[in-house]
Amino acid sequence: MKTAVQTKTLTLVQAITDGLDTMLSESKEVILLGEDIGKNGGVFRATDGLQEKYGEDRVIDTPLSEAGFVGAAIGMAVNGFRPVVEIQFLGFIYPAYEQIMTHASRLRMRTLGHYTVPMVIRAPYGAGVRAPEIHCDSTESLFTHMPGMKVVCPSNAYDAKGLMIAAIEDPDPVLFLEPMRSYRSSRGEVPEGKYTVEIGKGKKLTEGDDVTVIAWGAMVPVAMKAAEDMKQKGINCEVLDLRTLYPIDKDLVIESVQKTGRTVIVHEAHATGGTGSDLISLINDEAFLYQKAPAERVTGYDTPVPYFGFEDHYLPTPKRVAAAIEKVMKF
Amino acid sequence: MVEVKLHDIGEGMTEADINCYLVKPGDFVKADDPLVEVQTDKMTAEIPAPRSGVIKELLLTPGQTVKVGTTLLIMEDSSGGSKTVELQKVAEAVNSEAPQADAAVVVLDRPAEVKVPVGVSARLGRILASPYTRKVARENAVNIMEVKGTGPAGRITEEDILAFVKLRDHGGASTSEAGSEQQVPNISKYASEQEVPNVSQRASESKAPNVSEVGSEVKTAAGHETVGKSQDILPFRGRRKQIAKKMVQSIYTIPHCTHFEEIDVSELIALREEIKASGNSISATAFFIKALSIGLKEFPVFNAKLDEENESIQLLREHHIGIAVDTPEGLIVPVIRNVEQKNLKQIHDEMKRLTKLALDDKLTVQDISGGTFTISNVGPLGGSIGATPIIQHPQTALVSFHKTKKRPVATDQDEIVIRSIMNLSMAFDHRVADGATAVAFTNRFAQLIENPKLMLLELM
Numbered sequence: 115m116k117t118a119v120q121t122k123t124l125t126l127v128q129a130i131t132d133g134l135d136t137m138l139s140e141s142k143e144v145i146l147l148g149e150d151i152g153k154n155g156g157v158f159r160a161t162d163g164l165q166e167k168y169g170e171d172r173v174i175d176t177p178l179s180e181a182g183f184v185g186a187a188i189g190m191a192v193n194g195f196r197p198v199v200e201i202q203f204l205g206f207i208y209p210a211y212e213q214i215m216t217h218a219s220r221l222r223m224r225t226l227g228h229y230t231v232p233m234v235i236r237a238p239y240g241a242g243v244r245a246p247e248i249h250c251d252s253t254e255s256l257f258t259h260m261p262g263m264k265v266v267c268p269s270n271a272y273d274a275k276g277l278m279i280a281a282i283e284d285p286d287p288v289l290f291l292e293p294m295r296s297y298r299s300s301r302g303e304v305p306e307g308k309y310t311v312e313i314g315k316g317k318k319l320t321e322g323d324d325v326t327v328i329a330w331g332a333m334v335p336v337a338m339k340a341a342e343d344m345k346q347k348g349i350n351c352e353v354l355d356l357r358t359l360y361p362i363d364k365d366l367v368i369e370s371v372q373k374t375g376r377t378v379i380v381h382e383a384h385a386t387g388g389t390g391s392d393l394i395s396l397i398n399d400e401a402f403l404y405q406k407a408p409a410e411r412v413t414g415y416d417t418p419v420p421y422f423g424f425e426d427h428y429l430p431t432p433k434r435v436a437a438a439i440e441k442v443m444k445f
Numbered sequence: 446m447v448e449v450k451l452h453d454i455g456e457g458m459t460e461a462d463i464n465c466y467l468v469k470p471g472d473f474v475k476a477d478d479p480l481v482e483v484q485t486d487k488m489t490a491e492i493p494a495p496r497s498g499v500i501k502e503l504l505l506t507p508g509q510t511v512k513v514g515t516t517l518l519i520m521e522d523s524s525g526g527s528k529t530v531e532l533q534k535v536a537e538a539v540n541s542e543a544p545q546a547d548a549a550v551v552v553l554d555r556p557a558e559v560k561v562p563v564g565v566s567a568r569l570g571r572i573l574a575s576p577y578t579r580k581v582a583r584e585n586a587v588n589i590m591e592v593k594g595t596g597p598a599g600r601i602t603e604e605d606i607l608a609f610v611k612l613r614d615h616g617g618a619s620t621s622e623a624g625s626e627q628q629v630p631n632i633s634k635y636a637s638e639q640e641v642p643n644v645s646q647r648a649s650e651s652k653a654p655n656v657s658e659v660g661s662e663v664k665t666a667a668g669h670e671t672v673g674k675s676q677d678i679l680p681f682r683g684r685r686k687q688i689a690k691k692m693v694q695s696i697y698t699i700p701h702c703t704h705f706e707e708i709d710v711s712e713l714i715a716l717r718e719e720i721k722a723s724g725n726s727i728s729a730t731a732f733f734i735k736a737l738s739i740g741l742k743e744f745p746v747f748n749a750k751l752d753e754e755n756e757s758i759q760l761l762r763e764h765h766i767g768i769a770v771d772t773p774e775g776l777i778v779p780v781i782r783n784v785e786q787k788n789l790k791q792i793h794d795e796m797k798r799l800t801k802l803a804l805d806d807k808l809t810v811q812d813i814s815g816g817t818f819t820i821s822n823v824g825p826l827g828g829s830i831g832a833t834p835i836i837q838h839p840q841t842a843l844v845s846f847h848k849t850k851k852r853p854v855a856t857d858q859d860e861i862v863i864r865s866i867m868n869l870s871m872a873f874d875h876r877v878a879d880g881a882t883a884v885a886f887t888n889r890f891a892q893l894i895e896n897p898k899l900m901l902l903e904l905m
Contacts, residue, residue, distance in 0.1 A: 404577055
């Protein structure tokens with residue numbers, strides 16, 4: 115890995131473009147596929163200018179058929195390419211679900227390791243951008259249940275580029291979740307050139323002794339804001355950005371939870387079957403005796419994500435997170 | 446040589462925690478003497494000796510969790526019999542069906558007596574405690590069933606465990622005793638004030654801030670409001686809360702009546718000077734204690750325990766007098782036992798010994814339990830002229846001695862003289878005794894102190 119010294123200030127979505135650009139220029143095997151990603155630059159302009167730069171053979175506009183281009187990408191991956199497909203919204207991935215769950219995720223095992231599927235599925239996701247129904251789904255745990263798929267979710271520009279490069283280089287299929295709400299909400303220093311953020315490693319954002327707050331994607335700023343508010347009340351939160359949802363960075367979680375004895379998990383997905391449940395099971399397995407209070411979850415509700423008029427009521431807020439933190443502290 | 450192993454003491458248990466050993470190497474034990482206390486997830490039980498002999502080696506440490514079949518300790522037959530003889534004897538004595546090859550290793554197959562610690566039976570059931578609290582209990586070899594919870598819904602908190610450990614380590618006596626008989630220093634308002642610095646210190650050591658206090662607006666004693674300033678807030682939990690509980694229990698159960706008296710201690714001071722000149726020194730408190738004991742013989746109702754359930758007042762023959770000692774760790778009340786059988790010197794020596802232990806934080810549970818009457822000598826602290834001491838439930842009375850001051854006093858001959866006068870406050874349970882009896886009691890006390898030579902008549 116080259117160490118880049120030059121940095122530029124980018125939004126999360128620009129960092130993704132930068133990551134794709136970096137990999138397109140580095141390796142001819144990297145191919146982008148998706149609806150309107152070429153001329154149009156994608157719904158969110160994540161592939162803006164890339165077709166112009168690398169040509170229609172490398173940045174391919176596909177017909178409106180998720181199952182079709184995901185399936186095609188699987189075939190390309192098995193045959194030596196490193197395709198990156200864009201699903202316009204995570205909620206549109208269901209037609210391709212069969213391809214992902216029965217082929218992409220299992221080929222390595224099915225062929226006893228003879229073939230791997232080095233592909234990336236990019237999917238903007240999450241509520242908070244006033245998008246219509248289905249566009250806001252946060253169904254990441256549908257994909258963490260099937261071994262074989264890696265699921266990553268950056269919360270900032272630096273991680274977005276580093277994880278994107280790591281995902282493209284990874285020999286296995288990676289679902290790359292892009293929090294829409296964070297696409298342009300902040301900017302960060304992003305090194306030029308190539309660097310990676312290791313898949314499977316979370317990050318401790320703040321040090322604290324009192325309670326561990328675990329979040330990812332667009333919920334990281336929410337957790338950080340709550341932690342900041344708590345600090346003024348004398349409660350020190352240790353905020354963890356999970357970054358990878360499968361495989362989870364167990365060491366990071368357990369070490370922190372063993373230290374604090376209290377946990378609050380924040381995710382915008384539905385509570386039932388959400389990744390928060392898995393985290394609580396993990397804590398139960400590995401840190402039961404350290405628990406001073408039952409772990410709390412602040413999540414979306416067990417309803418479809420509502421129309422945008424009610425979005426804000428669905429999404430976890432710093433206030434709700436703060437209430438959960440106080441609850442575990444008071445227990 | 447006999448290896449005593451952990452056997453299934455019921456309900457198909459597979460493992461148990463070692464709570465404590467009840468013997469040490471070199472001890473001689475008879476068959477069925479308890480050797481080690483273990484705790485399963487359902488009960489606490491003692492493993493008895495399979496036969497008499499001498500304890501050779503303890504193999505485990507308290508707090509360890511071990512599987513059924515693990516050797517707990519090794520005993521040696523006191524007769525020093527050979528292994529082969531042992532084989533047979535043990536096999537016959539313990540389990541006639543034990544295979545010969547295994548007989549050197551004695552595993553008790555018969556169901557052992559399952560003993561529940563005293564005072565715990567009523568609490569068998571769900572113990573409320575977080576896993577972390579249980580871990581702390583385990584690490585400190587505390588049987589969590591014996592700890593009284595002060596948290597929400599009676600939940601046992603980490604602080605409860607640590608307070609329990611502290612109390613237990615004062616003496617290392619049986620934990621169940623410590624648990625069932627919470628020793629809370631029972632001294633009026635003054636005691637509470639004394640405790641405060643300790644509690645705040647503990648609070649600053651404690652890592653987790655108490656959210657219920659932090660963040661909410663709190664009115665301080667001065668009346669001004671502070672928002673979220675933890676340094677202005679003292680946690681109300683642990684020992685402080687225990688004391689509060691005891692105080693509330695006492696004050697709501699016992700109709701307190703406080704009676705005040707002035708005592709002329711000039712003669713006592715003179716007598717002490719005389720004794721001092723002879724090379725001995727007996728503290729004034731020792732005289733007070735002796736005089737109280739003499740008074741209690743005549744007014745046993747103040748050395749009594751009200752048993753409402755059985756509608757009786759038990760007059761206790763033994764005078765175990767608790768003395769409040771102000772230590773850096775907080776107020777603690779060691780008990781001078783059988784004062785009625787002790788002379789002044791013995792009382793003095795015992796008091797000195799207990800005070801030193803208290804100051805060194807080395808009192809045992811034995812030292813601080815079983816009091817029948819309590820005194821609090823606040824005189825050396827100066828200042829106070831009277832108080833309402835809160836009785837240490839289930840005792841009947843408590844006497845506080847206040848500062849001795851020189852005061853002009855009118856004599857029977859209408860002369861004004863300077864005398865050393867000490868105030869005394871006596872709180873008593875008005876259910877058990879009446880004011881007249883209390884006055885008679887303190888009068889008798891005053892008589893003995895004002896003319897200490899009268900105590901000679903009471904010499905044993």
